[in-house]
Amino acid sequence: MAERPVSLRRARRRVSDAVDSVIAGIPAEPGAPFDIADFCARLAELRGRPIELLAMGPLLGGRPVPMTGLLVALPNADYLFYDDSTSPSFRENAIMHELGHLVLGHSAGGSPLDDDVDLMATLLPDLDPGMVRRMLSTALGRRGYTDRQEVEAEMFASLLWRRRGVDGHTLIRPTVRLAPEDERVVDRLAQVLGATDPEDR
Template identity: 40%
Template sequence: MSRLRRRCERRLENIPIPNPFDLDTFCAVMAAHRGRPLTLQPMPGLSAGAPCGLWISVPDADYVFYDPGTSRLHAEHIVLHELSHMLSGHTTGLNADLQAGPAADGGVIGRLVPDLDPTTIETILGRTSYTTAQEREAEILASLIRARSGRRPAAGRLSHAGLPGDTLGRVADVLKFPS
């Protein structure tokens, strides 16, 4: 596991991470890093039993879909997980459920992005489990991104509302997350 963590840390060496963390700012960093637009899109129906996040890459853009029905902090982590696939250069992971039925015939991809020509899709990654090496790497990298950004989201962003005091900050201190 330490080798995987070191590899993830190396991937972040030249990626500026906003502090305090701001997801929109980090997405702009990723778009600039990849030299192409990045669109975040809430997509109801991405949840338990289906991928809670999805990355679709076409030749000139990236699209990240996430479950809007989860907590703001979880939605942020879902997006960071998908961005971590990008940072890691993952290009496989199209699961059979997503392959079934071409977009033109009302398949899953056609419902997600009806204006997208299915022949232009280069990568589709959807997380349904953590059992593959790519999924573990994306999960660790997403956690490292957030840990390196400081303890608190920027004002108006994902928060830990409802927790007494600064519970998450204290947990981060105990776990020795870098600030």
């Protein structure tokens, strides 16, 4: 059966309530810059459940990172994997999107693919493979979320950035790794054009 069209009004109301609740529970420090790791730690404290932030690159040992973000909810903790080969802003937006899935109580559906099982075995090697396969239908989200859940998670990220006064997270593009000599040219151009943070272009 096809999913019903996404009601943007209903999604906005649900997401806005969730963001209000998070902001009430995690008040901003006046004048302090936003820090995603600190925000995750405080959200974990608010929820009474650990959130582990893990970069995928080192865990994949040189293999290409297959997705920007991945949320895995295990019985004792939530694991949020992110692509560490992108710009800091793109990375933070992917993390906030996955936090949206978490806060909004989304769960994936459908049968796990063999690729998903292999990926989980690499990212969480201490887990029993049989347990991984049993959990994947609800724990691994990227390919299993509905359109409504993806819309809500993206709304959550965008609205939370806005309410926290953080700019520039809505038009982010992934970055491409340049050769060192090309990177120097781009950095020089950025300086000439007045860019202040070449790391975050």
